[in-house]
Amino acid sequence: MWLLPTIEVCVLTAPGPLNSTAGSLFVVATPIGNLDDISARALKVLREVKLIAAEDTRHSQRLMQHFGISTPLAACHEHNEREEGSRFITRLLAGDDVALISDAGTPLISDPGYHLVRQARAAGINVVPVPGACALIAALSAAGLPSDRFIFEGFLPAKAVGRRARLQALKEEPRTLIFYEAPHRILECLQDMELVFGGERLALLARELTKTFETLKGLPLEELRAFVEGDSNQQRGECVVLVAGWTAPENEDAVGSEAMRILDLLLKEMPLKRAAALAAEITGVRKNVLYQVALDKQKAE
Numbered sequence: 001m002w003l004l005p006t007i008e009v010c011v012l013t014a015p016g017p018l019n020s021t022a023g024s025l026f027v028v029a030t031p032i033g034n035l036d037d038i039s040a041r042a043l044k045v046l047r048e049v050k051l052i053a054a055e056d057t058r059h060s061q062r063l064m065q066h067f068g069i070s071t072p073l074a075a076c077h078e079h080n081e082r083e084e085g086s087r088f089i090t091r092l093l094a095g096d097d098v099a100l101i102s103d104a105g106t107p108l109i110s111d112p113g114y115h116l117v118r119q120a121r122a123a124g125i126n127v128v129p130v131p132g133a134c135a136l137i138a139a140l141s142a143a144g145l146p147s148d149r150f151i152f153e154g155f156l157p158a159k160a161v162g163r164r165a166r167l168q169a170l171k172e173e174p175r176t177l178i179f180y181e182a183p184h185r186i187l188e189c190l191q192d193m194e195l196v197f198g199g200e201r202l203a204l205l206a207r208e209l210t211k212t213f214e215t216l217k218g219l220p221l222e223e224l225r226a227f228v229e230g231d232s233n234q235q236r237g238e239c240v241v242l243v244a245g246w247t248a249p250e251n252e253d254a255v256g257s258e259a260m261r262i263l264d265l266l267l268k269e270m271p272l273k274r275a276a277a278l279a280a281e282i283t284g285v286r287k288n289v290l291y292q293v294a295l296d297k298q299k300a301e
């Protein structure tokens, strides 16, 4: 049985000094489909800790049974994490090692755990990552899209207005974009991406990763949307959507950022032809080049 908390858990962001008598909090990744993806280290940790904090204890019980692990499980989900976190901290401060797991993949990645990890670090508890499966990294590793820089956006807003506004804000993001999406919204999501990013932008749908019906389909958004629209099976299962980052039209690169800034300002005030002519006079860049850039921009908007 848990003891009542004996400390006031502080929620400062800065970690306290490491408490050498406390146990460690192990943040353990579990499989996202294929159970063989669990690491030997994860299994060892889950066997050896005194308690496992799990997003859904019934769900994780099946995983534990599969691997013959009998460590007790306690719920740590988004609804109780803030309040109940102090109970886990109490156990840790008493010297017990605790593992944190979510239903699938890496805890804290669109999953609970952030508040517990933050509280543990603030209390000077050693927090140890035990890495493993993560859907966004698995998808990126096989997508063939630039992977040197990327951004993870998690789930987009469920309603169209919010979703489109978020996509609009990301329209000129040059890094590869990664989203999680629910199967019943995948079609609307791709439709909105096509609308905002344009049908030619390259994208990839990574579905049911590591499972029997794993599908990775990379196509321009217009074709990817049509592919998903035409096959209801593609609207099932778990999915990650990756979208290539924005690249400036070739001419725009050649024009330079200062000339672009001036052209953009003038375009807000006057017709395209006049704006290109005036920008050419101010910047010395050729009028027909600026005219073409302005036209390309207008088409893309």
Ligand code: SAM
Pocket (backbone or CB within 6 Å): 032, 033, 102, 104, 105, 106, 107, 108, 109, 110, 111, 133, 134, 135, 136, 179, 180, 181, 182, 206, 207, 208, 209, 210, 211, 238, 239, 240
């Ligand atoms: N913590 C998990 C991780 O490390 O990836 C993510 C948990 S989040 C609640 C669940 C979402 O992750 C799903 O809706 C889907 O977008 C993505 N996901 C999880 N497993 C997946 C899989 N096997 N294939 C594709 N996407 C997956």
